[in-house]
Amino acid sequence: MKLTVLLLAALLGGRAMALDSRNLLLNSTFDFHSFINHREGRAVSYSARNVACWNTDGAEDITVLRSSHIPENLRPPVFFRNGVKIEPxxxxxxFFTLPEGNLIPGDAVSLKFYATSGIKGTVRLLKFDSESGTWSPKDFGFADKRTFPKHSRGELVVADAAEARIAADAASPQAGAVEALQIRGTFSEKNESDSNAVYAAGVEVEFMNESDSSAxxxxxSLIKGQTAVDAVGELRETPNVYRHIPRTIQKLWKGEPIHIIVMGSSIDRGSANPPMYPYNEDSTSPDFKKPLCDAYDGNFGATMLGRPDLEDHFAQPRHYFSYGGRLKRELMIKFNLSADKILLNFMAADGSCIGESHSGLKAYCELSIPPNPNQNGHKSGKTWQELYPGLFSRPGGPRPDLMIYGSGANEKTDTPDEVAVFEGAIRxxxxxxxxxxxxxxxxxxxxGYTPNPGDLQTLALRYQIPFVDFGLIGDLVNTYSNRYAQVPSDGHPQAASHYLWFKQLEKAFECHDPIAVGQAQLQLPERIHPNTYGWEGEMCSYRSGSPRLFRPDAFIIDDTAFNCWASFEGEESAVLVDGKKAGTPRRAFPSIDLRNSLFRFGNLTLGDRHIVELAAEAPQxxxxxxxxxxxxxxISISSPLWQGDHKAPLEYASQTGFPYGxxxxxxxxxxxxxxxxxxxDFSVVWVDAEGGGKLQAVIDGEEAFTTSTAEP
Incomplete structure (x- = not known):
């Protein structure tokens, strides 16, 4: 009896495996949302020029049409909701990564589709570039003299591919099949490139119209298996992150200009080692993977990549190939927008962190820094008004619509309480x-690069801000690959990794009917951390010559959080707050930079006097x-709001920069x-002096504190 049960279970299990033909593609039904009616006032909800979760190279390359509007002679012999017409x-x-498709090396995938003549269906296994040996930018006359493994130069490359064409004489849609494309992958923990390795990234399915007329x-249906069949069910759900950024999505639907700020560090603006050069990506060319120009010498232009419309919008290749640059280019296609409708403002900077960014939030939000390659990723020479006139003509002006938080590599401000620094910026x-x-x-x-994803996940819960977990997907990709192929050195991802990053971020902008109810983000809810209050206010700036800098090496801060800049000699230094070491600053940093500082701090008690000192040789x-x-x-002590039988206040010459009147x-x-x-919260300031007696404070009839005024 026991044997019978086991055999039955095995047979049932085998049958279940054989029938598990779920579709690995997202939105295989080609569902869409038409913004034509909202933008143009035309009664068209049955057609669009973009399909959710699918990509094209141009905004008008395809037309998707609901099944009831497709001529009968063009309908396939299976149920379908929508069809896609592809221009000649x-x-x-x-594209999707292997872990998203539950794929591992040794699996096979097969594609079945229905199409008219002229359509070629292709399935590709894409991998990170990796050739045996090393290379140096200096060999191409570039400034960088270092040597690197031939890892991840530019975009992903094809490891394997298979294709199928619909017969040229087909009078109606026919079935096409690509069968048994094998998934290969090589796992390695060595930072060595290898021509024989397949550092797999994911799978791409493409439908190309090779004819001279629409097809x-x-x-x-893309399934895991040796034989192409019509899929049953879906492996993955179509994302609906868009409902959590409803204001931004509505503006994109309407075709209104938007201002996006990319926060973060060098990683977010595409700084990398080697630099993210533009490469020849034609695999049939003898110059395949040859860099086209240097990265930072000013010779880059989007025109060399076939995008003259973006010439003024991307100053350097790192901005163009970063996840943010890719997002701008894709939003232009998805929502049929010109370059002047999407301002991608790179606040991200090398070495920068969220604590330092507080000094520049106002300037970046209000576009007070002109277009500049290093400051915001744009070419110099034109004004913001010339580049993005629509932003300045709208009622709210050029204020930001969306802020994207990416890397947290350099943070370490008030750790482990850094959630307050992020939360303060948001508030x-x-x-x-x-x-x-x-x-x-x-x-x-x-x-395991930074603890800050946990902080942002916490903020996502409290503020209802969407959190797209690229960190998870990027790490899972390494299971059957080589982490150095994504990030060859020192933590900076290369262009191919930025592509994976962008593909996750892109999901926040995918939408199709029926549209889900939007969920507005919470505005100023209860704070997560008490330190947040010190980080969310306005920034007051004090520069050399200010009486508040009462000593070359000392300053009394206004409340609890600050950024500072200073010069000093030698290598040894420390920042003291209230006489205790708060941390070790960078090397001398005398220049005022709105995205980088010598030191930042905010883990202090509210209402107390806090003195910041720099312990170093010749500090200033x-x-x-x-x-x-x-x-x-x-409320100054000279304010008429004070009541009592006291004498008139006297003038007082503070020796600490007049912070209290x-x-x-x-x-x-x-x-x-x-x-x-x-x-x-109330705070009282007194002069600490011997023989001053005791000071008692009473609030609403209850004693708040009694203290000796001889104590600071």
């Missing part, structure tokens, strides 16, 4: 530029940016003063 010489394609494709934006939306999609090299603070808590009100009140023993004020 154009294509539609979809149609319907109902594609500052929400206070000053209401309804700006946020999108999280963080790089997390090998799953050159600038301080101090956060002022929101709604904080300073210019008057002082001396209370005799037994005297008191009072004030009616609205607030939740």
């Amino acid at each position: 010489g154009k294509r539609i394609y979809q 149609w494709v319907f109902a594609p 500052y934006i929400q206070r000053n530029y209401p309804n700006t939306e946020f999108l999280f999609c963080m790089f997390q090299n090998t799953g 603070f050159t600038g301080f940016d101090a956060k002022v808590c929101p709604n904080r009100q300073f 210019t008057h002082i009140l001396i209370l005799e023993s037994g005297q008191s003063i009072s004030i009616d004020a609205i607030g939740s």
Whole structure:
């Protein structure tokens, strides 16, 4: 009896395996959302020029049509919801990584589709570029003299491919099949390139129209198996992240201009080692993978890549090939927009972190820094108004619509309480530029690069901000690949890895009918961390010559958070806050930079006086940016709001830069003063002097504290 049960279970299990023909493609039904009616006022909801989760090379390369609007002679012999008409010489394609398709080396995939004559269906296994040996940019006359493995130069390359064509004489849609493309993959932990290795990344399915007239494709099925069949069910659900950025999506539907700020570090703006050069990507050319120009010498132009419309919008190849640059180019296609409708503003900078970025938030949000290659990724020479006139003519002006948080590699501000620094930036934006939306999609090299994804996941819960987990997918890809193929050295991903990053971020903009109900992000909800309050206010700037810099090496901050810049000699230095070491700063950093500073800190108690000192040889603070808590009100002792039988306040010459006003009140023993004020937190400033007696504070009839005024 026991044997019978086991055999039955084995047979049932084998049958279930044989019937598991789920479709590996996203949106194999070619569902779409038509914004024609919303944008143009035409009663068209049955057709569009873009299909969710599929890509084209141009905004008008394809037309998708609902089945009821397709002529009967063009309909396939199977159920279908929509069909895609592809223009001559154009294509539609979809890429996904191996882990997203539950694929491992040794698996086989097969494609079945229905199409009219002229259509070629292709399945490709794509891998990271890796050739045996090393190379140096200097061999091409470039500035960088270093030597690198021949890893990940430019875009992904084809490891294997198979294709099928529909017969040229077919009078109606016919079935096409590509069968048994084998998945290969090589696992390695060595930072060595290898021509024989297959550092697999994912699978691409493409439908190309090779004819001179329009051609149609319907109902594609990509399954795991040796034989191409019509798929049963879907392996993956179509993403609906778009509903969490409803304001941005609606603007894209309408064709309105939008301002996107890319936050982060060198990783986010595409800095890498080797630099992200533009390469010859024609695999049939003898110059395949030869770099076309140097990275930072000013000779790059988008025109050399066939995009003259983007010439002024990308100053360097790193911006063009970064996940942000790819996103702009794809949004232009998906929503049929010109380059002047999408301002991609790179606040991301080499070495920068979220703590340092607080000094530049206002300047970047209000476009007070002109177009500049290093500052925002644009070519110099034109004004923002010339590049993006629509932003300046809209009622809200050029304020940001969407802020993307990517890398967190350089953070380490107030760790492990850095969630407050991120949260403070979000709340500052929400206070000053209401309804700006946020999108999280963080790089997390090998799953252990930075602790900050956990902070942003926490913020995603509290603020209802979408979190797209590229860190997870990027790490899983390494299971049957080589992590150095994605990131050849020092943590900076190359162009192919930025492509994977972009493909995850892109999911936030995929939408099709029926449209799900939008979910607006929460504006200024309850704070996650008490330190956030110190980071979310306005920034007050103090520069050399300010009386607030009362000593070359000391400064009293306004509340609890600050950025600072300074010069000093030698290599040894430390920043002290209230006499205790708060951290080790960078090398001397005297120049004021809105994205990089000498040191930043904010893990301090509210309401106390905090003194920042620089312990080094010949220290000289050159600038301080101090956060002022929101709604904080300073009431000088000379204010008429104070009541009591005291004498008039006296003028007081502060020796610490006048942080608390210019008057002082001396209370005799037994005297008191009072004030009616609205607030939740109160702080009293006194002069610490011997023989000053005790100071007692009473709030709403209850003693708050009693302290000796001889204590600072």
